[in-house]
Amino acid sequence: MLKERAGFIKKANIVCDAALIVVSFVISFDLRVKLGALEELDYYAWVLLVAVPVWIYLLERFGFYASQRMSSFRKLLLSLFKVTAIGGMITSSFIFLLDPQGFSRGFYLTFLALSFVILAAEQLLVRFVLRLLRLEGYNYRNILLVGTGGSALRIVNLIENNKGWGLHLVGFVRTDAPPTTREVLGYPVMGDLSHLVEVCKAHPVDEVIFCDTREECKSQMAECIAELHLMGITTRTVLNLYYEFDCHKELGMLHDEVPLLTFHPICLDLNQLFYKRCLDIAGASLGLCFSAALFPFIAIALKLESPGPLFFGQTRVRENGRTFTCWKFRSMFLDAEERKKDLMHLNEMSGAIFKIKDDPRVTRVGAFLRKTSLDELPQFWNVLKGEMSLVGTRPPTPAEVHGYENWQRKRICMKPGITGLWQVSGRNRITNFDDVVRLDLEYIDSWSLMMDLRLILRTLKVVIFREGAC
Structure with missing residues (x-):
């Protein structure tokens, strides 16, 4: 799941490349006009309707929108030359069929040369910027x-x-x-x-x-x-x-x-991951707006019942063992972690998850927040930061991960989510940790954007009708 940002880079590259092809066309035309060779831009503009999709398709086929992390710039230039040559031949075929006499060959050759130079400069700039980011510790x-x-x-x-x-x-x-x-x-x-x-x-x-x-x-x-x-x-x-x-x-x-x-181990479509991230950003933004409206009431209720911070931040595990701080509204008394060891014998879950019904550490306001799932509203901030997704697997604690069997660790190879297949499958009725993991792996192995949308709708139903909430 660390490659999710590649989807954004791919979309940005496609838009940028299309724009640069148009820029190359306009500059080439302007150069020829200054030489007195051309007069009407409209006469040649139709070529862009052919050239842009042909170039984008060829750039895709030659791997320009895949990760170039470990490719040499020499190989990239050679591939770009092939794209220009093949694209030039395809586009010239259309020109020959539609207007073999009136089209300026000098203009077309100028366009091919300039598009190669500009696209090569773009690739060099992108590699330079990515290099700086990686040297600063990003995208490693x-x-x-x-x-x-x-x-x-x-x-x-x-x-x-x-x-x-x-x-x-x-x-x-x-x-x-x-x-x-x-x-x-x-x-x-x-x-x-x-x-x-x-x-x-x-x-x-x-x-x-x-x-x-x-x-x-x-x-x-x-x-x-x-x-x-x-x-x-x-x-x-x-x-x-x-x-x-x-x-x-x-x-x-x-x-x-x-x-x-x-x-x-998993095969995810980068285009769908791009749309998943867009959905996360949109959903998290709406969720934070909703949270802001409820925040004063939740804050007052929490402070009146129990002293302490409004938010509870806990270290959780995301992709391949990385950790982050997962935020919730505090629903327990301040000494909850110290009292946990005295309650371990009441654990209703088998395996790595700790969960008991009528947990004495939970405050009355906290019980209401949990029952309505309002305690998880701050996690929209985690989603907006890119640490979590709206839909995914449940983020475990480092202690839980330490006790995982090898096959169970696959559940942390994807970005965790606020909701998921386990949460909408009656989480209070599922007490075997292996069953929880199997649901998570089913989500990972069969993931699609439509699946996320269905799970979001099912989550709304669960929250509204309080099905399976703790």
Whole structure:
């Protein structure tokens, strides 16, 4: 789910590229007019109706709207040249069919050359801005390398020489290094292959790259990839490692030098993710406006019954082990956490979730807020910040995640939500944690924008009729 912002970048790139193609056209026409070669802009404007969609389609096909994090600029320029050449031939075919005599060839060649230069400059600027952002610590990915041999060292060298990629090396897991090895090139060696899954639990890891291609390692690596897939962690392998998993696979290159096979544990459409984020922003904005209207009444009620802050912030876990502060209106007395250990024997949930009916730590106002779900209104702020979504999986606490089995960790590979499949499926009637996780995984594996819309409507019904609220 860390790639969600790629959907925004793609939409912005498409709009920007279309605008730059139009700018190239206008500048080319203006240059030819100053040379006295052209007179009427309207006569040539129809070409844009062909050129813009053709260029955008070709840019999409050549991967310009996918992540260019680890691609070389030389390869990008070559691809852009191909786009210009193919687009030029397609557009010129229309020109030949519709107006073979009256169309200025000089103008058209100027347009092709200028569009190439301007689009190349745009790509260079985008790469420069993204590089600056990544150097400041934004849009980065945590990488763990399996193996300490030549391929691993080569990848380390590429990462260190290309800080603008935004890749942060967590460390190594050894496959062939002596057990006494504690670090390689200044990065920690965190154990052998048998410790890989535990390392990924202990550290925020977005991707694991398997660099050791020896035959004797393949069986154990296959087991590790299967476990990491259950946990929702993306894996890549230096080629020669091929495994059959029920997941999306992608063949790619690291800086045109190291071939990689990527196993995506979930396959989400970036266009739908873009619309999901738009829905989140719109919904969170409306939710915060609604919250602002109710805030004075909730604040007065809370202060009259119990001293303490109005808001309760708790550390929760989001994508792949990252943490954030999840906000709610305070619904418990101030000593709630201290009293929790004395109430553990009353827990009605099996597994990692703690929940009891008629919790004595909950205030009377808090009970009303919980029953009406008003205590969760501050989470619209988390949604607006991009830490949560309107719809997703329930955000767990770090202590809960610590007790997860491997297959249960997949529920934290997506952005958590205010509501979700569990919340609208009668959460008070579901007391087995494994059943909660299965509902979350069902949501992850079958997610679509329409599913989110249906769950939002079902949530409104649950809140209005107080079905399953605690």
